[in-house]
Amino acid sequence: MSALDPGKAPLPDRVPVRADLAEVTPYGAPQLDVAVRLNTNETAEPPPPGYLAEVGRRIQGLELNRYPDRGVSELRRALGQRLGLPLAEGWAANGSNEILQQLLQAYGGPDRLALGVRPGYSMYPELCRTSLTPMVEVDLDAAFQLTPQVAAEAVAAHDPDLILVPTPNNPVGTPVAHEALRALHDGSRALVVVDEAYIEFADDHLAALPLLEELPRLVIVRTLSKAFRLAGLRLGYLLGPAWVVEDVQKVRLPYHLDAVKQIAGLVALEQEAAFLDHRRRIASERERVAAALAQRAGVEGFPSAANFVLVRTDVDDLFERLLAHGVLVRDFSTRPRLEGCVRVTIGTEAENDAFLAALDRVLA
Numbered sequence: 001m002s003a004l005d006p007g008k009a010p011l012p013d014r015v016p017v018r019a020d021l022a023e024v025t026p027y028g029a030p031q032l033d034v035a036v037r038l039n040t041n042e043t044a045e046p047p048p049p050g051y052l053a054e055v056g057r058r059i060q061g062l063e064l065n066r067y068p069d070r071g072v073s074e075l076r077r078a079l080g081q082r083l084g085l086p087l088a089e090g091w092a093a094n095g096s097n098e099i100l101q102q103l104l105q106a107y108g109g110p111d112r113l114a115l116g117v118r119p120g121y122s123m124y125p126e127l128c129r130t131s132l133t134p135m136v137e138v139d140l141d142a143a144f145q146l147t148p149q150v151a152a153e154a155v156a157a158h159d160p161d162l163i164l165v166p167t168p169n170n171p172v173g174t175p176v177a178h179e180a181l182r183a184l185h186d187g188s189r190a191l192v193v194v195d196e197a198y199i200e201f202a203d204d205h206l207a208a209l210p211l212l213e214e215l216p217r218l219v220i221v222r223t224l225s226k227a228f229r230l231a232g233l234r235l236g237y238l239l240g241p242a243w244v245v246e247d248v249q250k251v252r253l254p255y256h257l258d259a260v261k262q263i264a265g266l267v268a269l270e271q272e273a274a275f276l277d278h279r280r281r282i283a284s285e286r287e288r289v290a291a292a293l294a295q296r297a298g299v300e301g302f303p304s305a306a307n308f309v310l311v312r313t314d315v316d317d318l319f320e321r322l323l324a325h326g327v328l329v330r331d332f333s334t335r336p337r338l339e340g341c342v343r344v345t346i347g348t349e350a351e352n353d354a355f356l357a358a359l360d361r362v363l364a
């Protein structure tokens with residue numbers, strides 16, 4: 001302890017964190033050393049052979065003593081070419097979480113309102129909290145769908161500035177139909193953020209890309225963490241109007257995307273076909289797991305368009321009991337509307353079998 005003036009109260013040794021953060025636990029799923037990890041919706045298969053070697057070859061030419069391209073132009077150009085959009089309508093950051101954070105920093109704040117769905121991606125309330133943005137959540141229907149009617153009523157009731165909608169939804173797995181996205185957009189003055197973290201696992205017609213031309217306040221957020229098998233790289237991107245891309249640059253840190261990552265992302269886009277060739281395997285494994293769940297009494301597996309399945313049972317502490325059998329899933333059992341639920345990532349055939357076997361042992 002130190003005191004500059006002996007007549008005054010001693011100076012404190014620490015500074016209190018912001019009051020609204022005092023009770024907060026840092027967000028994140030447990031990272032445990034377990035044989036079968038099915039809790040964070042990564043792809044079990046590594047990147048295609050040769051990918052890391054090619055990245056290694058290409059980074060030899062980097063001048064790492066210099067800051068990277070602040071505008072991320074080569075990567076954005078490659079993204080645009082792949083998706084038929086100009087560079088000005090794409091942006092990249094360290095994972096789609098950083099993109100979402102930038103959107104909240106640019107369009108949220110204490111005098112703005114964000115609207116989300118429940119159940120929905122659990123980072124949205126966190127990002128709203130840290131950006132001091134008030135948030136309301138509207139309930140999906142009993143089948144965890146966002147119908148156009150619910151969407152229209154929600155925006156009419158709340159008049160949000162920003163709408164956060166995951167499709168397919170995490171953690172329930174349901175996609176959102178274009179009609180519902182139109183209802184959110186056309187019934188509001190809000191920026192509609194369509195979070196397509198898992199879209200590559202869904203049927204192609206569900207992607208919101210064709211809506212970009214039609215709906216001027218629509219933004220699509222995607223990631224290389226899931227179907228692109230690059231969760232360790234931390235790279236996500238945004239597709240949307242040029243004014244959004246300009247606005248997020250007002251809140252990004254200078255040189256936010258390092259030079260090595262820009263190259264690694266470029267090479268991944270060049271090898272897209274090889275990166276995504278596992279999608280059919282995941283879809284067929286997902287259907288196999290769903291069919292196996294349907295055969296078990298007292299178990300409900302919710303239909304999913306993503307690389308995970310939400311599972312409900314009446315077993316108390318299912319999460320802990322699966323873990324005791326060496327299978328790590330994500331526990332949602334204490335979340336509103338998700339009582340008794342865990343979310344299971346679709347892994348390799350052997351991992352999925354391990355999950356089903358562990359479930360059978362718990363149920364026995």
Ligand SMILES: Cc1ncc(COP(=O)(O)O)c(C=O)c1O
Pocket residue numbers: 040041094095096097098121166169170195197222223224225231234235236
């Ligand atoms: C719906 C949704 N959006 C965004 C993310 C963030 O992914 P990342 O930051 O790895 O791109 C996730 C990750 O689980 C997610 O489920």
